[in-house]
Amino acid sequence: MSLPAPSLPQSWWRGLSRPQRFMQISARLLPPLGIISAVGLAAGLYLAWAAPPDYQQGLTVKIMFIHVPCAWLSMLCYTMMACSAAGILLWKHPLAAIALKTAAPIGAAFTLLALATGSIWGRPSWGTWWEWGDSRLFSMFILLLLYCGIIALSRAFDNSRTAAYAAAVLTLIGFIDIPIIKFSVEWWNSLHQPASILRKGGIAIAPAILIPLLVMAAAFTMLFFVLQLLAMRNEILRVSLRALQQKLAWEAEPAAVDEPDTIADNGQDRETGL
Template sequence: MFGLANPDRFLRFTHPLMPVVWTLAVVLLAAGTWLAFTAPEDFRQGDTVRIMFVHVPAASVGLGIYLALGVSSFFALVFRHPLADAAARAAALPGAAFTALALVTGSLWGKPMWGAWWVWGDARLMSELVLLLFYIGYMALRASIDDETRAARAAAVLGLVGLVNLPIIKFSVDWWNTLHQPASLLRADGPSVTADILAPLLTSMAAWAVFFLAVWLTAIRTEIIRRRVLSIRARRAQEA
């Protein structure tokens, strides 16, 4: 990991991987979509269960993205890891998009199942909304400070603070009495969903995870190039 901290080495290492990761993402997304539409209806939820093949992957990957952002922020703030800040910055926008998609699809599922688009008292919903606000706050903080070094440090602190929210999201259904259903996959007694629903769900989760990886690597590479362009412009301005 520390060997890849060098931007040139990172670019060389990831260059041949990009078409592979993007191709794998497209294949998995196609397979997950096909399985989602061909899966049988749920005996309680009917066709509404198909929303879960988007909602669950979006929510779980959104949590994973913020973990990646927080860990990157830690290395950027404490160890001045050369690529850590770029990685954190590159994760923010995809993370916000995944989390927003989870909230929207959750509302679409909640209306027919709960009879309401949104329940303000539900701990899972509120903590997920807080996660989206952390993503937005991270991006807004970076954009509001002209000095990139100061912006990176301030955003890294906010990124670390936001990590406190992750276990709250994960265990909110266990700690409080909420409308949101408890865990269906990561259970001590095994998944509580049937195999015909589990297969498309796991495929969709893998697809969205690989899709994020492809987007993230592309965004990090783009951020490295952007910073190099800014550095060249600054150097030329000084010489002029």
């Protein structure tokens, strides 16, 4: 006997699940978030420029102000996608599929930037551009492959519901890589240094480096949310336009055009296919 899937609570959360409501809320959130991210990036870059060089690494340590926020965002983005995947499989949340699909390219970009800046930073620090035996480097590369696989699955099926379910399953399976990335330097030998901020012994970074790093991390996080909201709005508009075009074609030639799954009256959301 199978258990019924849990339903969404009958509250503002149910209202937010509607794409139309999301478009209204996101339109109000985007301007302040954009301003905050722009001001934060400007302040963070200034503080990073003014930060003193490291006594061992010199000025190359300033690559950290880009590398570390990108690495954090690559994991945060995937964690958000895992939550969206749960929303797809458990509740068939109308916006979950859109959130997962649009977040994957953004997360892949942050992961690629983290790998690229880490490689540039590693050349003078470690004496090599790339080390396959490094546990954190390899697990981050796996994360990039997961992002690419999710992007491919999201676009591999004509049926939007099938694509969403396939991408959700892969996302949840791949989530095991996130704790591996986090604890890889503690579980295995690694060229990367252990955690310097979230650790038992307290913060191990000087304030002159810590403050610019936190400002940049906060600014990158705001930038991620701005990009995510813009991408979701664009996807909703794209799907809505496509559904409208197919509906008009169906009404014009009902005998020649099969009704698309995105507007079928089968209990699915008309804009997301879920």
